[in-house]
Amino acid sequence: MSRIGDNIVRITAQLPEGVALVAVSKFHPAEAIAEAYEAGQRIFGESRAQELAAKAPHLPADIEWHFIGHLQTNKVRQVIGAGTALIHSIDSEHLLRMVDSEAVKAGRRIGVLLQVHVAREETKFGFTPQELLGLAASGSLAAPMQGAEIRGVMGMASNVDDTERITADFSEIRRVFDLLREGPFAGRPEFSIVSMGMSHDWPIAAACGSTHVRIGTAIFGDRQY
Numbered sequence: 477m478s479r480i481g482d483n484i485v486r487i488t489a490q491l492p493e494g495v496a497l498v499a500v501s502k503f504h505p506a507e508a509i510a511e512a513y514e515a516g517q518r519i520f521g522e523s524r525a526q527e528l529a530a531k532a533p534h535l536p537a538d539i540e541w542h543f544i545g546h547l548q549t550n551k552v553r554q555v556i557g558a559g560t561a562l563i564h565s566i567d568s569e570h571l572l573r574m575v576d577s578e579a580v581k582a583g584r585r586i587g588v589l590l591q592v593h594v595a596r597e598e599t600k601f602g603f604t605p606q607e608l609l610g611l612a613a614s615g616s617l618a619a620p621m622q623g624a625e626i627r628g629v630m631g632m633a634s635n636v637d638d639t640e641r642i643t644a645d646f647s648e649i650r651r652v653f654d655l656l657r658e659g660p661f662a663g664r665p666e667f668s669i670v671s672m673g674m675s676h677d678w679p680i681a682a683a684c685g686s687t688h689v690r691i692g693t694a695i696f697g698d699r700q701y
């Protein structure tokens with residue numbers, strides 16, 4: 477088996493039960509994705525609309541594409557058109573409404589996650605926990621939509637070498653998820669996803685209650701372009 481295939485098999489074997497692997501294939505060519513696919517991987521994450529739209533048609537139709545990067549409203553149609561199953565990175569109510577209306581226009585239903593900002597870095601996108609819980613409490617998030625279905629939350633830990641800090645960040649994301657699940661999203665079984673953990677911190681994320689880890693470098697190596 478290829479090196480990429482070996483990595484898929486090894487990481488998959490290490491994941492706790494109930495944790496899914498999103499193989500982050502951004503900046504890697506379709507051939508690399510095909511190697512991971514050969515090893516059994518079916519969920520892939522991309523972070524740029526154009527790159528996703530360029531690669532997806534060359535790859536097997538049963539791949540489940542996830543969009544994980546910052547999404548500009550003028551790229552929403554392209555991301556939905558590429559067949560994306562789940563957008564991890566909803567960081568404003570405006571973007572949420574846009575995804576909903578474009579999905580309706582495309583005659584599709586698309587899963588989305590609400591991005592929670594807890595990391596120390598100023599540049600990261602997302603709702604702060606207070607913003608998100610406030611918005612949800614006002615009732616404007618949990619009302620069912622025709623095109624978009626809110627399926628959980630996504631977040632990143634601070635990019636530091638401090639296990640305690642990372643643990644606190646992931647625990648906070650999980651806490652926000654639990655509050656939403658028991659509150660505004662109570663009785664909604666589709667609200668079940670906590671997307672957190674990358675190559676360097678996924679074991680901590682899994683220990684803090686992640687259901688989906690997004691791993692790129694540890695599978696594909698350094699990004700190629």
Ligand SMILES: *Cc1c(COP(=O)(O)O)cnc(C)c1O
Pocket residue numbers: 500502523544545673674675676690691692693694
């Ligand atoms: C690139 C990226 C990842 C994967 O990062 P690695 O360190 O390569 O595992 C995960 N999540 C998001 C949002 C990303 O942009």
